[in-house]
Every structure is written in C-alpha cells, then in structure tokens.
Amino acid sequence: MKEYILLMVSAALVNNVILARFLGLCSFMGVTTRIDTAVGMGMATTFVITVSSMADWVVEAALLEPYHLGYLRTVTFILVIAAAVQFTEMIIRKVSPPLFQMLGIYLPLITTNCAVLGVALLLVEGRMSFISSTLFAFSSSIGYSLVMVIFAGLRERLTLANIPRLFAGPPIGFIVASLLALAFMGFSGMSAS
C-alpha cells in the first residue's frame, strides 16, 4: 500500500508532468485564462491519460515487447491515444448528447497534448505492473490538473492587478509559471524515509 501512495505522490507532485517534466505546456499557457476551462480541460485530460495509458500498457505487453517492435512504440502509442480520445468522445456523445455539446470542445485538443504521450512513454521506461502504471498515469494527470487550476487561479487574479504594460499578458504569465515551478521544487525534498 505504501509503495502505491509513494508512487502517486511522486507522480503528482515531485515529478509533476508540467513543472518538472515540461510536458503539456501548450495547454498550460493556452487553456488557463479561466479556472472553469482549466478544470474542464484537467478532468478531460485525466480521463484520457488514464484510459489511454491502460490501453498502451496492454499494447506494450501483448504486442510490442513479445514481438520486439519497440521501434514502433511512439507511432503505436499516438494511434492508441487518438483512438482513446475518439472512443471517449463517441461514448460521451452516446451517453449524453447535452454533455457532449458542452464538453466536446476539449476532447480533440487532448489528442495533440504531449503530456498524454509523455506519460505513456514514461510507463514503458518504468516497467511497472498494470495497476501501478494505471495509478502512475492517474496521479500524473491529477498533478497536471492541479497545476492547471492553480495557474488559472493566479492568472485570474493577475487580471485585477496593475501590471506594467511591458509585462502584461504572456510575460507575466511566464514569470508566474516560473515562480510556481520553484514552489513545486520544494516537493523534491520529500523522501520515503
């Protein structure tokens, strides 16, 4: 049990997908102008990362590793991610058309989110069991969502601040992101003992 908790804390906070591994930076800067859109994007990404990582693990264990097709890994994973996104979109559309109308905009954006592919490739590097890889993927995406929401909250507050024209917009966004990354570096001191 302890190893699972450590794995989750490590994936979500210590090795945060955005601030430590620098993945998903496009959505980090692009979809964080409002908290509600950041939450929507975060939840959708969490779902897709978890489901696609499970599928990627199965493909890796059943196909790529036994047949020594490691050189096809990146292409295969991209295909699996695109299929997972389409599957999610199809299911939501079938289960509830109104939900699809409201949330459908986020899903295609996730296909091109490098955090999804990055997490899948990290799973292969880690050589984890199925449940560990699922928990790792879930925790990584929780870390991604957490940072998205915190950053969106900071940016919403920045709109009320009196910022010099030179720094207004993306420059102050990057400065805030760097301060947030520094704050998250504090987690790197956490150890199992």
Added chain:
Amino acid sequence: MGEAVDNSTDFSAPAMVEGIAHVVEVDDAVAWLVPEQTTSCGSCASASACGAKGIGTTASRLEARRFQLVNDIGLRVGERVVVGIRENALLKASITAYVIPLATLLLAGALAQWTAGSDVVTMVAMFAGLVFGLWLARIGAGRLLLRGDLAPRFLRRASAGEMCNLE
C-alpha cells in the same frame, strides 16, 4: 428606471461562461444554433497541422454541437447571439462525464487487485467499472438535463465584430 445596471463588479451574481453562436434554423418557437468556431483555434499558428482539425471536418464537428433555444425573442436565421451557461454547470458536467466513470474504474481495479492480485482480473474489473461508471454518468446527466443545468441561455445579440474568449 430602465437604466442599464453595471453588474460587472457584482460578485454575488452567478458567473457565466459565454460563447457566440449562429442561428441556423428557426422552427416555430424554437431556434436552432451552432456554436461559432473560436478564433483561438482557427487562427492558431499550428492550425495547418493541428490534430483537432483532422478528426472530421470543422463544419461536421460544429454541426454535432447544434443546440436549441426557446425563441421568445424573435431570433432570425443568420443572427449571431451570445449564449451562456453557468460556471458551475461546466464543473458539474465535467464531474458527471469524467470523474464518475474514472472513480468507478479505479475503485473496481483496486478491489480486484486487492482480492485477486492478477493483472488480467484487474483489467476486466476496470472495464466493468468503466461501463458501470458510464451508466451512472448517464443517469447523472439526465438529472442535470431535467434541472435545466446543461441548457445554454440567451444573453444578448452579439454586436458587430464581437468575439468570445478575448480577455
């Protein structure tokens, strides 16, 4: 009397997420609308290589998101209007669509791993959990729909050149 009230600083007012939509059809008292493609997507520097465009055409994607409004304000075909949903409606919808299926998936997986300890059993249990979660999400979405939480509301007619998401 009749003066416009500036509620931009009224933080007690429910915050709305706004978007612009085109009226594409008017049928008696109901108007059908299609959301406008946001500029952030269409004019993006990576637009030509964007994966979001490759999955079906933009027109087909927008058509799939067609919705209706009660036309008690005399909307006509071709008009641009600003519609909105409550901020917490987006949160509720996200929780219903993503968090519920994910929670049941992980719960079923954890239970299977704890009791059986086999990867294959865990996979089957997670799939069953996902299906169960989607069924719960369907029920939850039905309730939200009945309460009217998922329905966009007409806010105003869009002025010429008005865009959404330009903050």
